[in-house]
Amino acid sequence: MKVVATYNIKGGVGKTATAVNLAYEATRAGNRVLLWDLDPQCAATFFFRIKPTVKGGAKRLIESNGSLAAHIRATDHLGLDLVPADFSMRNLDLHLDTRKRPTRRITTLLEPLADQYDIAILDCPPGITLTSESVFAACDALLVPTVPTTLSMRTLDQLISFLADADRPLVLPFVSMIDRRKKLQRDFLAEIFERVPAHLPTVIASTSVIERMGIERAPVAVFAPRSQSALAYRELWADVARRLWA
Amino acid sequence: MTNAATFWLVTGLMSTTFAAAQHTPHDVATALANAGFVLEPVRTIERTLLDTFDGRLHTAGLRLESRVGHATELVLSGVDTATAVLLVAAAPSVTDQLPAGPFRRRVAEAAEDRALLAVVRVRTRCTSASRRDADGKIVAAATIWEQLSIDGHDGLTMVPCTVEVETLRGFEKHARKTFATLAGLGLAQLDHDTLAEAARVAQIHIGGYPGPSDIVLDPAMLAIDGCCEVLTGLANTIAANWQGTIDETDIEFLHDLRIAVRRTRTVLGEAKKVLPSHMLSKARTEFAQLGSVTGPSRDLDVYIVEWPTYTDGLAPDIVSALEPVRALLRQRQIAAHRELNDALRAPTTTAFVTQWRLWLAGPIDDGDEPAPAAHDPLIDVVAKRIMSAHTRLVEAGRLIRSDTPAEHVHDLRKDAKKLRYLIECFGSVLSEKPRKTFVRRLKVLQDNLGVHQDAEVHVATLREIADELHERGETSATMLAVGQLTERIDQRRRAARAEFAERFAAYDIDDTRDDLERALGRGPR
CATH class of the missing domain: 2.40.320.10 (Hypothetical Protein Pfu-838710-001)
Structure with missing residues (x-):
């Protein structure tokens, strides 16, 4: 099982939209997918219409000696399951801190599921925290949605330098939420591709279709399968799959 | 939605x-x-x-x-x-x-x-x-x-x-x-x-057709009944794989058909004192012929499938220079399959296979004078034949030296295969645990003999192909590449041969015989 995380130090860059849509596209491509919502905002859980409940809260989730199995919920899409979040996930760091090897915890929880799924996608909260450290240790690749702005570029640089060690996951940034009407963003786009060669080629534009996910409570391809955004997420998954199984 | x-x-x-x-x-x-x-x-x-x-x-x-x-x-x-x-x-x-x-x-x-x-x-x-x-x-x-x-x-x-x-x-x-x-x-x-x-x-068996290990035999049954049951299972396998071999649905149809023919030949060879002689001699001749027509196609199938393994690690220019070799192998494979198909479609062949299955399905007419061991308990006959096959293998193996001609090593491989086929066909009358231990040890020896024989055959084929390409005036790059590939495979053959003594010594120990004795219910010496 490959493990990828949608992650950025910054919030509001499209992490959850990416996790939800990529999970769906990965499933369409014939993979068995587990999406784990680690964000106390529970947006990924909301998009799949699943109740935001973690039985026993984040404490039990982290401290249990079993795996995540008991927490898994089927979504409406065959092959795509979800570990929901609830508001108790805001204390994930505190609970991790009580463990002996906190940064290994997510790896340990995923290990028993390795034969059941082809890919696990972790939807992470923003910030560099103990949770992020545990995610870095567990995953094969970090998908980093990057909005083409100065601050976003700065946090990407910070992340790349933080993860410079050889045993860290593959960092796969991609441009997210671009507004092509803005010249400044178009200029940044060229700069990003030049500065970060590992950048995935697909660009996700900011569209009203993606915003509608909140109303439809489903991945874009379910309610707007022929939209530009649905096609973009399919391409983005193809980019990721090529890197994961190259 | x-x-x-x-x-x-x-x-x-x-x-x-x-x-x-x-x-x-x-x-x-x-x-x-x-x-x-x-x-x-x-x-x-x-x-x-x-x-x-x-x-x-x-x-x-x-x-x-x-x-x-x-x-x-x-x-x-x-x-x-x-x-x-x-x-x-x-x-x-x-x-x-x-x-x-x-x-x-x-x-x-x-x-x-x-x-x-x-x-x-x-x-x-x-x-x-x-x-x-x-x-x-x-x-x-x-x-x-x-x-x-x-x-x-x-x-x-x-x-x-x-x-x-x-x-x-x-x-x-x-x-x-x-x-x-x-x-x-x-x-x-x-x-x-x-x-x-x-x-x-629709009476379709979902798990594929049954193999020899699916046939459960009673050790106390008459030897002739046990042998016929095994031969019936093998005849069914041959019939099941017949059309797929002709259609070339995939190469495993021919493989399974060929193995079933070989197992049949082994059982017939070891059942001389069990089966009626009038049927035995005809069946042995017909199955020998069927075995020989399947050989060239199977060898070439393996060559084509294993080509990427043979050329793995060679420089890309060498691999591309070898393309005429692969093309020639492919041509030969097509021709061999054509010949095989002609043989499988021949009225005499199909008539024999039908007759064989009918004979196995009907009441056994062993005449007034049954074969001497026909009515012995199956386990007695099986134990005797397996022990004899093991002894033959050990005695022949001890005679192999570093300068023994390759055909003797090949004969040894055939002896090992016969022993293995007997154990597979009559496995249900043997004790499972010692049988598995014995087969594990035999398999290690067989792997060595298999690598040696495959390399021997492939080197011979490559030399033939080199002559043909030379006559055609193939480029020097191709001829050099053929030489390089031949040498590479010959190295593998020499390595297997060098390793033989050690592998055989690991098989030729008291524990092997003890396990076999135990598997046959005799207890160790």
Whole structure:
């Protein structure tokens, strides 16, 4: 099982939209997918219409000696399951801190599921925290949605330098939420591709279709399968799959 | 939801199946609607269970189904694992036709190089039904399947309607409620799914055809009965693989046919005192001929399939210079298969195979004078033949020196194979644990002999090909590359030969004989 995380130090860059849509596209491509919502905002859980409940809260989730199995919920899409979040996930760091090897915890929880799924996608909260450290240790690749702005570029640089060690996951940034009407963003786009060669080629534009996910409570391809955004997420998954199984 | 993704919603696989013998699909739909399910429009779907001819996916605990409606989807499920769904242009006949990724990897690991064939195909009308909670989340899902026909079995009728209820992870109590609704309607729960039910009705064996290890023999039965039972199983395997070999569906049909012929020859060779002589001599001649016609095709099949392994690690320019060699091998493979097909289609061959099966199926006419050991207990005859085959192998192996001609090593390989075939064919009368230990040790020796013999044959073939290419005036780059490849394979042959003494010594120990004695119920010396 490959493990990828949608992650950025910054919030509001499209992490959850990416996790939800990529999970769906990965499933369409014939993979068995587990999406784990680690964000106390529970947006990924909301998009799949699943109740935001973690039985026993984040404490039990982290401290249990079993795996995540008991927490898994089927979504409406065959092959795509979800570990929901609830508001108790805001204390994930505190609970991790009580463990002996906190940064290994997510790896340990995923290990028993390795034969059941082809890919696990972790939807992470923003910030560099103990949770992020545990995610870095567990995953094969970090998908980093990057909005083409100065601050976003700065946090990407910070992340790349933080993860410079050889045993860290593959960092796969991609441009997210671009507004092509803005010249400044178009200029940044060229700069990003030049500065970060590992950048995935697909660009996700900011569209009203993606915003509608909140109303439809489903991945874009379910309610707007022929939209530009649905096609973009399919391409983005193809980019990721090529890197994961190259 | 009514969009392109609708058909892709949860539909029952790895689910619980109910049979509605007395109810129409409409009755079931009404009951589900009354239980809060929303029904999707009826669709016509052709469902096909795919597997290799010998049921490798089934053996690996996988189930691959193609569903053809407006689109074609492949559904791959297994025990204790999530189900994977893949949209494809058409159902694949080989795993290479699947897109690269985990789906293909899982199927390919189980199927290896075998073709994916339709085990059973059913035309259906289906209605998907789902119940949602207040947030619109599907909490229960069921599919009503109305069976229209089983492909190739028009006269057969199966239960007209089945209902497959998916147990959604995390929503198990809703599935249980659906089970209760259907049971309340009088539907019976099946212990298999709809396609398995169709296979049962059509008398199709889902796990492939039975092999020698599936034949259970009684050690006390008459030797002639035991031998005939084994030979019947082998004759069935030959018949089952006959058409696939002619059609070249995949190369394993010929392999399985060839192994069954070899096993048959081994049993016939060891049953001289058991089977009536009038049948034995004809059968030995005919099977020897069948064995020899299958040889060239199989050798070339292996050469072509293993080509990437042979050339692995060679520089790309050498590999491309070797292309005329591969093309020539391919030409020879086509010609060899043509000859093989002519032999398999020959009226004399088909008449013999039919006659052989009829003879095995009928009462045994062993004449006034039965063969001397025909009525001995099977275990006695088997034990004697196996011990004798082992002794032959050990005695011949001890004579092999570093300068012994290659054909003697080849003969030793044949002795080892005969011993192995005997153990496989009559395995059920041996004690399992010591038999397995013995076979493990024998296999190590066989692997060494196999590598040596394969390399020997391939070097000889390459030398022949080099002569032919030279006569054709092939480029010097190709001739040099052939020399390099020949040397490489010959190195492998020399390495296997150098390793032989050590491998044989590891086999030629008291423990080996003790295990065999134990397997035969004699206890160690």
